[in-house]
Amino acid sequence: MDKLTAMEVFVTVVDCGSQSAAAEKLNLSRPVISRYLAELEDWSGSCLLHRTTRRLSLTAAGGDLLPRCRHVLEMTHDMRGASDLSENTPHGLLRITVSSSFAQAQMAQAVSAYIKKYPNVGIELLLLDRTVNLIDERIDLAIRITNDLDDQLIARQLSVCRSVVCASPAY
Secondary structure (H helix, E strand, C coil): CCHHHHHHHHHHHHHHCCHHHHHHHHCCCHHHHHHHHHHHHHHHCCCCEEECCCCEEECHHHHHHHHHHHHHHHHHHHHHHHHHHHHHCCCEEEEEEECHHHHHHHHHHHHHHHHHHCCCEEEEEEECCCCCCCCCCCCCEEECCCCCCCCCCCCCCCCCCCCCCCCCCCC
């Protein structure tokens, strides 16, 4: 049996005041509740509850273990919540490098919209007109105007940049 579930059963039994009420709340049978409690008592090496036909109370060991079980269950809930956040919602620091001319023309509005959509993301925008080593400089995203792509990187064409050579007649 799962120690975490046994702790949850123990806490629920104490909160509900009886094994029957805990069984109903957890949608488990009373014998299953008893097995979880017995497992936790065996694991902790102590009797955790005084059980009578009319009353249930904590032993000294149960009183010591109860806040620890609550703390473990709370941390588990927090960890599950954190993993949900990390899987479903972007958060953290996003380091982007882009040429200064492209940044002036395109990035302000895009960065502003992204931050509004994902407020848990911080953006560090590096305006660099040189080639950078993305791994060494811990860059998450690089936007460049080039046809020279590194085969080791994942690259997507965002647009076509057409160049025109212009000069005055006197040139």
